[in-house]
Amino acid sequence: PxxxxxxxxxxxxxxxxxxxxxxxxxxxxxxxxxxxxxxxxxxxxxxxNTTEAGAMKVLLIQGNVPNYGLDFNARAKAVFYNHVSESNRALMQFPNVDFLLWPENAVDVDPFQNKDVNDELNSFSKPLILGAIVNKGGQSFNSSILWSNKQQIIYNKQHLTPFGEYIPLRSLATKVSPLAKQVSDFTPGDSQVIFKINSAKIVPVICYELIDDSLLESAANSANLIVVQTNSATFGMSAESAQQLSITRIRAIEHSRNILSVSTTGFSAVIDHSGKIIKSTKMGVADHLYAEVGLIDQLSMRDRLxxxxxxxxxxxxxxxxxxxxxxxx
Known part of the structure; x- marks a missing residue:
């Protein structure tokens, strides 16, 4: 209360x-x-007192994964085609949307280097905001991409997950366990990116970044809609997804922004600026959510201060x- x-x-x-x-x-x-x-x-x-100026029609796509745990990404193309299939089902029911939102790691191969994946993404007539792995210049990035068949705009995750996406104190870690040498680090991004679709200014937040106060404050100051992309498959049916959803609800209140939160395996949810869950999916199923989500430009008192x-x-x-x-x- x-x-x-x-x-x-x-x-x-x-x-x-x-x-x-x-x-x-x-x-x-x-x-x-x-x-x-x-x-x-x-x-x-x-x-x-929050005023919405316009709205966007959106489809949140939760494609699910073949199996839980750390080896889910061994079947990267299966995860990708799960999201393709669910997107096609959703578009048959809701064809007039402004964009589709896919979760983190929905495309766990580089879509710029894989022709089959690239062609499949270009077959969509609607823009997609999707999570993908992008390799460039010998570096790997955990990215969110605004994808259309005309252009692609990339945001690279700035706040990486320790031990999940990079090994902190690597020199010490290799002495503790030689297995650390087998783990490659992701490279962090260095700037925020705004995805512009019609009147929407959308800032993507990728998973662990949700707990970064300064990053969320910057997002609220730049965007009228926030999307959170996460991959909960590595945590199986644990409470992690519910915990992250609770954090997202507080962030919605804190920054007076409607937030779209999408996961590979659930929970995916539409959350309004008061922290209320408008609709959500269940865990461990392929599903989609349709939402007409309002755009909010005014800042909360917390962000003004x-x-x-x-x-x-x-x-x-x-x-x-x-x-x-x-x-x-």
Whole structure:
């Protein structure tokens, strides 16, 4: 019920509210409530006035994988054609969409170097935003690509997953295990990219990047729609996908953006700017979601404040802590 605090204070402000609830109980028993403690709760009474300017018709494609675990990508083409098949089924039902959204690793081979994959992607009459592996100049990138048969625009994941996409402290890791030498590192991207489709300015966020505060703030300042592409196949039927979906919901509130979250295996979801899940898929199935999603240009209070949101939260916590110490004396 107090998740909307994230729109004012970000994830840090929301975490501070958890502390607040504990302090609230303490001060109630001590009969020493103060405005300092209660004031942040007044934010809960403020409406989240967000105006949508236009909308996009979108298909989220969850193609599923042949098997879970780390070896799912051994069948890269099978995963690709799963997404092709589900896309064709979805387009038969919803032909008039603005674009299709595929998850991270939906194309786990380089589509620029594989003719069959390239031809298949060019056969779509609608633009696709897809996750792919791109090899260039001896480097490998985990990429999101806005693909049409006229042009391709590439965003390379900036915040790589440690141990999943690169080995940190590689010199030390090779001494601990010789297997580290067999693992190749991905190369991080160095800039944000905006995908423009009609009136939509879309920023892709790839999996682990979801926990990067500065990256999400930058996305909200640049885009009127955020898409999250993830691959949960390596985690099987664990709680990881549900955990990531919960993080995405908080990000939607924090940045006042509607978010489209798509996974290879689920959960895929359409999330509005209040963090509400409008619709979602189940785990472990091939499925698709159709959504008419609104575009939002105005910034949340948290994004207007920028780093000040964190600074104000820290100052408030210090003041509360000081007051608590005074009461204890």
């Amino acid at each position: 107090y998740a909307k605090i994230a729109s004012y204070g970000g994830a840090a402000g929301l975490s501070a509210c958890v502390v607040l609830l504990a302090l609230l109980i303490y001060f109630v028993f001590k009969k020493q409530l103060s405005v300092l403690i209660i004031a942040p709760l007044l934010l809960l009474t403020l409406p989240l 920028g780093d000040w949101a964190l600074i104000i939260t820290l100052i408030w916590l210090l003041l509360v802590a000081r007051r608590a110490c005074v009461y204890r004396r």
